[in-house]
Amino acid sequence: MKLELIxxxxxxxxxxxxxxLNIQNHDFETTYINPMDPPDWFKEISPNGQVPLLKVDDQVVFESLVITEFIEEISQTSFHPKDAIQRANNRAWIIFSGDILGDMFxxxxxxxxxxxAxxxxxxxxxxxxxxIKGSEKFFNGxxxxxxxxxxxxxxxxxxWINEFTDNALSLAEFKNLNAWSKAILEVETVKNSVVDGLDDVYYSNIEGRxxxxxxxxxxxxY
Ligand SMILES: N[C@@H](CCC(=O)N[C@@H](CS)C(=O)NCC(=O)O)C(=O)O
Incomplete structure (x- = not known):
């Protein structure tokens, strides 16, 4: 199965x-586009005009949560907790995290x-x-x-925002989130999930907005 992430x-x-994709050890190619000015080939294959889009051989999977669940289904190892209720809860909080990204925008x-506001x-x-987050290292332990x-x-x-400003969005009041954030940001796969220098690009993006x-x-x- 050939995987290409747009x-x-x-x-x-x-x-x-x-x-x-990286945690579950898949080989994949990455093609970067600017979804605000997409190439014609992307418009032809993308159902909603958004990234990420996962090309699987000659088919496509879209919506990030569906893509991550698809990756889960084709993997040898599971990236979710085993317990069904815990898994359901995780999925609900994952949906909630999408709303958090909306506020950040x-x-x-x-x-x-x-x-x-x-x-x-x-x-x-x-x-x-x-x-609802306990003191465990990650969400589930x-x-x-x-x-x-x-x-x-x-x-x-x-x-990044806290580094670029005088801690405008400090998590200090949230003991568990603060510790969770630090643990997540130390994971190599997380560090390697963005291109080098993306913090500078993010800074410029904030300026440009x-x-x-x-x-x-x-x-x-910067
Ligand atoms: N619900 C989508 C949101 C994806 C999304 O908003 N992608 C942005 C880039 S970060 C995009 O493609 N924007 C272009 C557009 O909406 O036309 C997902 O989870 O995949």
Missing amino acids: SFKLCPFAQRAIIS GVVTGDEKKFN SKVALFTKLAKVES DEFNMIDAAFAPIFMRLA EGHLSTLLVEED
Whole structure:
């Protein structure tokens, strides 16, 4: 089975698919496009015009959560907990993490009003996750699972934003999330799930959006 991931370097949804493919030891090719200015061949094969898109031989699978579940199904090892209720819960929180990414988009792109509203929505959701996350290393314990991969792009971007600003989105009030974030960001597969220098590209992206967040950037030599 030939796997090709159509991706966009800045896309947090594509990053989840990359982590899943690598953790589950699949050989795959990556083709980067800009989904805001997609090539014709992409328009022809993409049902919704979005990345990530996984080409499987001459068929396509789209939607990041469906792609990660598909990868799970074709893998020798499972990336989910064994217990059915725990697995169902993980899937529900994975869906929830997509909403968190929606709030982060508002934080990165919005004017001051939108920024503040998105930040409140973001922190309300993070507080919910904090309330159900125990003190285990990863979400389910010592093993890095799909839910950890789903949250990895969130924590990576929050860490960058905090580094680029005076901790505008600090997780300090969330003891469990803070520790979970640190554990996830130390995983090699997570570190390697983005291209070198993506933090600089992310910084430029925040600047280029000219939203309220860009006014909070600390001028340093990025
Ligand atoms: N629900 C989708 C969201 C994917 C998504 O929003 N991708 C963005 C890039 S990060 C995209 O392709 N945007 C272009 C567009 O929506 O036209 C998923 O989980 O795969």
